[in-house]
Amino acid sequence: MNDADNRDDxxxxxxxxxxxxxxxxxxxxxxxxxxxxxxxxxxxxIEPHKVTRELLRSQIETNTRVCASVAEAREAL
Structure with a gap:
């Protein structure tokens, strides 16, 4: 069972x-x-917790927060 199976929304x-x-x-x-x-x-x-290390040491990742819409994701950039 995954997390989505346990969500009400x-x-x-x-x-x-x-x-x-x-x-x-x-x-x-x-x-x-x-x-x-x-x-x-x-x-x-950038901001703490928006930059993470990847499995390959020569790589990093940036990410937005979890967003409810494309418009919100665009704003988070």
Missing amino acids: LSITLGIEEEFFLVDPDSRDLLADPDPAIFEACEAR
């Missing part, structure tokens, strides 16, 4: 995620072991 929600690769500006190689300061700087500039 089965309205549709959505969110937007973007994934970014962390790349060395000189070599253009993916950063195998990025400095944690990169992640901290992204969090400070």
Whole structure:
């Protein structure tokens, strides 16, 4: 059973995620072991909890909150 089966309100929600690769500006190689300061700087500039690390260390993800409409998601960007 999934979470949707337990909800009284089965309205549709959505969110937007973007994934970014962390790349060395000189070599253009993916950063195998990025400095944690990169992640901290992204969090400070965007908002805490809107930037997350991905399984691949050379990748980060930004996301919106859960939204009830496309218009709300657009505004969240």
